[in-house]
Amino acid sequence: MILAIDVGGTKMAAALVAPDGAVRRTRRLATPQDADAETLWKTLLTLIEPYDGFGGVGVGCGGPMAWPSGEVSPLNIPGWRGFPLGERLAARFPGKPVRVHNDAICLAVAEHWKGHGRGRANMLGMVVSTGVGGGLILGDRLVNGGTGNAGHIGHVIVEPGGPPCGCGGHGCLEAVARGPALVAWAQGQGWTPSREGRLWVQDGSHTQEGAAGPYREDRETTGQMLAADARRGDPIARAALARAGDALGLAIASATHLCDLDVVTIGGGLAQSGALLFGPLERTLREHARMDFARRLSVVPALLGQDAGLVGAAALLLGGDRYWAS
Amino acid sequence: MILAIDVGGTKMAAALVAPDGAVRRTRRLATPQDADAETLWKTLLTLIEPYDGFGGVGVGCGGPMAWPSGEVSPLNIPGWRGFPLGERLAARFPGKPVRVHNDAICLAVAEHWKGHGRGRANMLGMVVSTGVGGGLILGDRLVNGGTGNAGHIGHVIVEPGGPPCGCGGHGCLEAVARGPALVAWAQGQGWTPSREGRLWVQDGSHTQEGAAGPYREDRETTGQMLAADARRGDPIARAALARAGDALGLAIASATHLCDLDVVTIGGGLAQSGALLFGPLERTLREHARMDFARRLSVVPALLGQDAGLVGAAALLLGGDRYWAS
Numbered sequence: 001m002i003l004a005i006d007v008g009g010t011k012m013a014a015a016l017v018a019p020d021g022a023v024r025r026t027r028r029l030a031t032p033q034d035a036d037a038e039t040l041w042k043t044l045l046t047l048i049e050p051y052d053g054f055g056g057v058g059v060g061c062g063g064p065m066a067w068p069s070g071e072v073s074p075l076n077i078p079g080w081r082g083f084p085l086g087e088r089l090a091a092r093f094p095g096k097p098v099r100v101h102n103d104a105i106c107l108a109v110a111e112h113w114k115g116h117g118r119g120r121a122n123m124l125g126m127v128v129s130t131g132v133g134g135g136l137i138l139g140d141r142l143v144n145g146g147t148g149n150a151g152h153i154g155h156v157i158v159e160p161g162g163p164p165c166g167c168g169g170h171g172c173l174e175a176v177a178r179g180p181a182l183v184a185w186a187q188g189q190g191w192t193p194s195r196e197g198r199l200w201v202q203d204g205s206h207t208q209e210g211a212a213g214p215y216r217e218d219r220e221t222t223g224q225m226l227a228a229d230a231r232r233g234d235p236i237a238r239a240a241l242a243r244a245g246d247a248l249g250l251a252i253a254s255a256t257h258l259c260d261l262d263v264v265t266i267g268g269g270l271a272q273s274g275a276l277l278f279g280p281l282e283r284t285l286r287e288h289a290r291m292d293f294a295r296r297l298s299v300v301p302a303l304l305g306q307d308a309g310l311v312g313a314a315a316l317l318l319g320g321d322r323y324w325a326s
Numbered sequence: 327m328i329l330a331i332d333v334g335g336t337k338m339a340a341a342l343v344a345p346d347g348a349v350r351r352t353r354r355l356a357t358p359q360d361a362d363a364e365t366l367w368k369t370l371l372t373l374i375e376p377y378d379g380f381g382g383v384g385v386g387c388g389g390p391m392a393w394p395s396g397e398v399s400p401l402n403i404p405g406w407r408g409f410p411l412g413e414r415l416a417a418r419f420p421g422k423p424v425r426v427h428n429d430a431i432c433l434a435v436a437e438h439w440k441g442h443g444r445g446r447a448n449m450l451g452m453v454v455s456t457g458v459g460g461g462l463i464l465g466d467r468l469v470n471g472g473t474g475n476a477g478h479i480g481h482v483i484v485e486p487g488g489p490p491c492g493c494g495g496h497g498c499l500e501a502v503a504r505g506p507a508l509v510a511w512a513q514g515q516g517w518t519p520s521r522e523g524r525l526w527v528q529d530g531s532h533t534q535e536g537a538a539g540p541y542r543e544d545r546e547t548t549g550q551m552l553a554a555d556a557r558r559g560d561p562i563a564r565a566a567l568a569r570a571g572d573a574l575g576l577a578i579a580s581a582t583h584l585c586d587l588d589v590v591t592i593g594g595g596l597a598q599s600g601a602l603l604f605g606p607l608e609r610t611l612r613e614h615a616r617m618d619f620a621r622r623l624s625v626v627p628a629l630l631g632q633d634a635g636l637v638g639a640a641a642l643l644l645g646g647d648r649y650w651a652s
Contacts, residue, residue, distance in 0.1 A: 064617070122472045136584065138469050138476070139651065145464065145586020146448045149619040155583035157576055157614055160484065168616030169579070250483055253495070254580055257481035258462065260471020288483055290494030291390070293475040325465065 002317050003054040003093075006309035007031070007044070007061040007085075008103065009076025014048050015307070017058075017314030021114045023307045025051070035079045041088060056097040057089050058313035060106030063133075067148025068324075070100030075166075099316040099324055105151060106312030107302070108135025109142060109323045111265045113315040115303035120262040124255055125302070126153055128248070129268035130223065131166075132174040138259060142323040154178075156251040173251040177244040179223030179270060185243060186226055191236040193225035227273050241273050242280040249284025256289060256297045267302030274301075328643050329380040329419075332635035333357070333370070333387040333411075334429065335402025340374050341633070343384075343640030347440045349633045351377070361405045367414060382423040383415050384639035386432030389459075393474025394650075396426025401492075425642040425650055431477055432638030433628070434461025435468060435649045437591045439641040441629035446588040450581055451628070452479055454574070455594035456549065457492075458500040464585060468649040480504075482577040499577040503570040505549030505596060511569060512552055517562040519551035553599050567599050568606040575610025582615060582623045593628030600627075 004023075006013040008031065015026040029047045032039055062074030070086020086100045101109075108117075108125025117123040117137065126134040132154030136143040143150045154174035155167055162171030163181065175181060230237035252264055270277060281299065289295060304311060316324050330349075332339040334357065341352040355373045358365055388400030396412020412426040427435075434443075434451025443449040443463065452460040458480030462469040469476045480500035481493055488497030489507065501507060556563035578590055596603060607625065615621060630637060642650050 064619075122476075138464065138471065139467075141465075143464050143469075143585065145619070146588045146622070147586055147619045149617075150448075150464070150584065150586040152583040152586070152617075152619075155617070155620075156580040157484075158486065160576055169614040171614070172583075250486055251580075254482040254577075255584055257478040257498075258476065258581055258584065259469065260473055260476040260478070262472045288495040288497070291475075291478075291481070293390075293471070293473045293478075294481075296472070 001054045002314040003048060003051050003057045004310040004314040005044070005048065005057065005059040006103065006106070006313055007059065007072075007074070007077070008309075009062060009074065012044055012047050013310060014051065015310045016051060016054055017310060017318065019318055021311055021314075021318070023310055026307070026310065031077065037079050037083050040077065040079050041083075045092070054096075056317045057093055057099070058316040058318075059085065059089065059098070059100040060103040060309045060313040061085060061100060063102040063104070063149075065100065065102060065148070067101065067144065068099075070098070072100070097317060101148065101313075101316055102133070102135070102151075103309055104133030105135040105142070106316070107133075107267055107308050108137065108151065108265075108312070109315045109319065110304050110308040110312030111267065111302050112137045113319055113323075114311055115308070116265045116300050117263055122260060122262045124151070124153060124252070124259070124261055124264045126264060126266045127268040127302075128177060128244070128266055128270040130179050132178050136259065140322060141325070144325065153251055153255060156254055158247045158250045173247050176247040177270075179226070182240040182244055182270075183222045183226050186236050186240040189236045189239070191226070191229070191234065191240070193222065194229050194232065194234065196232060197225040197228040223269060227270065230273060230276050238276060241270075241276045244270060245277045245280030246284045248277075249281045250288060252281070252297070252299060253285050253288035253294065256294050257291075260293050261297055264297065264299045265302045266299065267304070267308060271301045327380045328640040329374060329377050329383045330636040330640040331370070331374065331383065331385040332429065332432070332639055333385065333398075333400070333403070334635075335388060335400065338370055338373050339636060340377065341636045342377060342380055343636060343644065345644055347637055347640070347644070349636055352633070352636065357403065363405050363409050366403065366405050367409075371418070380422075382643045383419055383425070384642040384644075385411065385415065385424070385426040386429040386635045386639040387411060387426060389428040389430070389475075391426065391428060391474070393427065393470065394425075396424070398426070423643060427474065427639075427642055428459070428461070428477075429635055430459030431461040431468070432642070433459075433593055433634050434463065434477065434591075434638070435641045435645065436630050436634040436638030437593065437628050438463045439645055439649075440637055441634070442591045442626050443589055448586060448588045450477070450479060450578070450585070450587055450590045452590060452592045453594040453628075454503060454570070454592055454596040456505050458504050462585065466648060467651070470651065479577055479581060482580055484573045484576045499573050502573040503596075505552070508566040508570055509548045509552050512562050512566040515562045515565070517552070517555070517560065517566070519548065520555050520558065520560065522558060523551040523554040550595060553596065556599060556602050564602060567596075567602045570596060571603045571606030572610045574603075575607040576614060578607070578623070578625060579611050579614035579620065582620050583617075586619055587623055590623065590625045591628045592625065593630070593634060597627045
């Protein structure tokens, strides 16, 4: 049994994960906003305090981080800059192995271990949401690269003269296809969230997420409203999803030419848009991926849902040395 | 000692390679043009007939091929389509291991084993010539991908609306930066090879290559004339090399974002153009590769010269399991 922890900008989650991947006793807490490093740490201690009977600790956390030490500086958690999360957890649970990796890596690992990547040796696991991230599995093993940062598919360049990106570059997949970029593009074309889209999000997935506090029209919910309006047939919202699909198709074509992949899985909010996203994605991918080895690639929505981050964090230990080499 | 064989469209080479990488008794023969499969095979047998005292056979051959079986269909050798090169060699040398891989892979492996990739765990070895190819080493091991085709950096997309590529797609790095594409682009801008450029190539590297027959103004020599004119200051020829550098910088930025590389080596004729190529390459790479893990990447000309293909073919066996996993 592994204690799995998933640390994000809006919430922290923990659970016990069995060797077969079953998730038990999940707990969630809102991540304190504008909190200092120790307040954040105490929240995490409160979250994990009830658990016992586990043999190791696996953690997925927002990047960037120093890997494999697990010194984290999550973009969405300003209170942690160079915070020694791995070291603190190792001190808290002496003698137990602690493994910390990027949350996007954990989602990819989960999908490889128990999702649509199962049994496929060469896989890119992507997440398309407020950011675009991923993890790369080649030869049945997680690829870390020199500093644990392999898998940053969000910064493959899809529009050389394209929009500025949070990374400091421009024209990256993330700069084009992340939710807020699509919302900004759609708004620039005249789109505003419809009343129906607002209601859908208010009644639907956002409140199910269990986020603390009342409904807020933040960047995440606006992205969900865009997707809802696209499903309802709004032409600008549909064009925005097609724009994301094109960019994803280009980046995936480049990735499979470089890595000769078997499968790409796509998770995150935007992946739930079905053919509105995957149709343009497939069209652009097939236009560019013409050699036999690239044609054989399949791109599918991720299988695992909201527990994926916890499953992947546990897999850092439960996967043997497949997902951890340092 | 390993018998190393390098099969290309214009020549076949063979040598004995010692465990320390020393190349001995190199022999070369012109690849018969317009020859059928058995004539090509007999030429190869003639080439390797004098060798004995080796423990295995390593082969680099133009792609595509079925890997790891070594059933080859080299683009530049029309007489071999699905030719069972690995099987034939295994039958010719019973009991000895035979390993056949893509020639671009062998160049990358050579550079990792004995060149500028030595001691670097995460490397992309590129060759920029009449084509653009490469091989990917991650976690100190050659990455094969699902079908042995990982490393096709030449088909990372650098101009989404760009020129058609031999692969059937368009906007690939190879479609922009391969020698013949640069020549065509320069000619479209009004460039013709200068008298000095012609003489340089006639006296220079082309004849040193030992190619059979008299001087021919073919695609390869025209590429060399373009590079020679760029060195002499011709503005269109310089712009053509800058165009290649830009495209390379973009593709390398995408590759290091995806794979978190330590070093990229570039071999092949164009890589000898020095700052005329590497200046624009660096400028574009640094414009796009802004995150710490991407900034740390160094891009250098390949160290090994014309023996690289033989060294890499031998390394398929001499590298233990680092460069071969099937």
